[in-house]
Amino acid sequence: MRWANEVAAKHKNRAAILITHAYMYYDETRYDWKKYGAKQTWNPHNYGVAKATNDDVSDGEELWQNLVSKHENFICTLNGHVLNDGLGRVTTKTPGGRAVPQMLVNFQMKPNGGDGWLRLMEFSTDGRQVKVVDYSPTRNERNESPQNKFSFAVAPAANA
Template structure:
């Protein structure tokens, strides 16, 4: 018997098995599922029901090992004053250091003074209460030194994700910056957060209603300061990039929910969702009763599962508009 040949064959078999295990393990790591949370407009909570908002945040902190990220779609406050920002910051302090988070400022988070909703693009209070150091996983901000627009990163297995949070009515110059950021990271899947984007009838935000960014005071701005609505944001930015996966927004009342799947120019599908349960939304109680969105991303099964849950009530919304699954979803 040629023991040397047998030994070499054994070594070869072991190496092949090891390579197979490593490749399989890498593939499984890349396909790992994960969950993140979307916080809809919290403005009524910080104004009237702070205990519900703080309960949401404590629940997130207690489930820090379950979730990979927390997104807020804006209108953090109702009246953009110190009292409400105190409560808002208290809530985010609960999850700071436990769960990475980001937010896109809404029309109620900016203005020349309290109660002046986006009459100007003054975000001085938001920037007084939050700085870049508050945001774990932060890559950069725009404008530099301000938290009006945020780019954050997280990684699940070998899959890379970016959260791009954009201001209410993103300005032309903000879109130009966002375009550069998305182009800079072609291997990342992008999640975009912006306050006003999809209507409750599941169409892009345009039309001639008072919800449009251009119908607020900031609408008078021109040139690179010109604000953009949802349809304009789609045309100028989102449809251009094949690595944008999801878009989340709030702002709109009526039913407060909408879902739109659109195909970008690269053939990719973009999953766009409106969720808003605040005071003024049909059927809303206690400013929204603490309902938030839980998003489960399952690359292996090519699915995005959406559920709407209230930690305050410990119950799920059962309507199809609040619990659904996107199938055959492709990721980077």
């Protein structure tokens, strides 16, 4: 996290996206070991790597508090890892008022290991709008449900 904070601070005029493994839970909350403990299954603090590294891991709430919310250039976060429906979204404002969409997308539990489903993100040429749709080249189909097809606005990076 120290390295990511350094990069985000050094390049504060550039848009940043956090892509990580376990950040958001399927119920549209961030992983939060302090609040939920083992009630949120698959939390990084409950994995062997946490035990092997003296708990040198971060869950979603810790990443939000100690990284994403501290920089006004994060435009979104993406994570997988979580089963059930494998989908979730929440938007949270930083202390500076920047809205940061956070998305969970995980298709591994679908037939054939995910049927090739991909999350496609199309950024407008001015960088202020992102259109999202899930597509499977294996099935040659798009999922147009509200959890799989949506858009969000992006504020310009700080000092841009």
